[in-house]
Amino acid sequence: ETGVTQSPTHLIKTRGQQVTLRCSSQSGHNTVSWYQQALGQGPQFIFQYYREEENGRGNFPPRFSGLQFPNYSSELNVNALELDDSALYLCASSLRENYGYTFGSGTRLTVV
Amino acid sequence: KQEVTQIPAALSVPEGENLVLNCSFTDSAIYNLQWFRQDPGKGLTSLLLIQSSQREQTSGRLNASLDKSSGRSTLYIAASQPGDSATYLCAVRPGTGFQKLVFGTGTRLLVSP
Numbered sequence: 078e079t080g081v082t083q084s085p086t087h088l089i090k091t092r093g094q095q096v097t098l099r100c101s102s103q104s105g106h107n108t109v110s111w112y113q114q115a116l117g118q119g120p121q122f123i124f125q126y127y128r129e130e131e132n133g134r135g136n137f138p139p140r141f142s143g144l145q146f147p148n149y150s151s152e153l154n155v156n157a158l159e160l161d162d163s164a165l166y167l168c169a170s171s172l173r174e175n176y177g178y179t180f181g182s183g184t185r186l187t188v189v
Numbered sequence: 190k191q192e193v194t195q196i197p198a199a200l201s202v203p204e205g206e207n208l209v210l211n212c213s214f215t216d217s218a219i220y221n222l223q224w225f226r227q228d229p230g231k232g233l234t235s236l237l238l239i240q241s242s243q244r245e246q247t248s249g250r251l252n253a254s255l256d257k258s259s260g261r262s263t264l265y266i267a268a269s270q271p272g273d274s275a276t277y278l279c280a281v282r283p284g285t286g287f288q289k290l291v292f293g294t295g296t297r298l299l300v301s302p
Contacts, residue, residue: 108288110288112290117294119293120280122290125288125289167232169233171288177223178223183232
C-alpha cells in the first residue's frame with residue numbers, strides 16, 4: 078500500500094510568479110485535501126476535492142486553485158505569489174468519513 | 190467556529206518519564222479526533238484516530254483519550270524516549286459541514302537522554 082507522495086520537496090520562487098504542487102493520493106483514497114503550514118503554526122485548510130469536484134474551501138483567496146484527476150492525484154496552483162505564501166504545503170487523502178487522513182511529506186515553498 | 194488549543198506549547202522531560210499532552214476544542218460536535226506527530230520540516234504521521242463514539246485508543250506506548258462533552262483529549266506517552274522528540278498535533282474533524290481537519294498549534298516535545 079503506497080502512501081501519499083508530494084513533489085517537489087522544495088521550491089524557491091520569486092514574488093509574482095506562479096507555482097504548481099503535485100500530490101498522489103494513497104491507493105484507493107477518493108478524497109484529497111491541501112493544507113498550508115506556516116512556521117510554528119498548525120496546518121490551515123485550503124480546500125478539498127472529492128471525485129474531481131471541489132467540495133470545501135478554507136479562507137484562502139481565489140489565486141489558490143486546484144485540480145483532482147480521475148486517478149485521484151491532485152494539483153495545487155498558486156498564482157501571483159506573495160512573500161507570505163512561503164510555507165510547508167501538505168497534501169492529505171482519506172477514504173471515508175470515519176477514516177483518518179494520511180498526509181504526505183509536504184512541499185516547502187519559499188517565495189523571495 | 191471550531192477552535193483547537195494545545196497545552197503546553199513546549200515540554201522538556203528526561204528520558205523514561207511518562208507524560209501527558211492536552212488538547213481542547215470549543216465545539217463538541219465532532220466526527221473524530223486525530224493525533225499526529227511531526228518531525229522538523231517534515232510531513233505529518235498519524236498516531237491515533239478516535240471516533241466520536243469512542244473513549245480511547247491505544248498503540249504501543251501511546252494512549253489517547255477523548256471526552257467529547259467537555260471538549261478535551263489527552264495523549265499519554267509512557268516511558269518516553271529521545272526518539273519521541275517531535276511536535277505533536279491534535280486535529281478534530283467537525284461533525285457538520287464538509288470534511289476538513291481543524292488543527293491546534295501543537296506541543297513541541299524534547300526528551301533528553
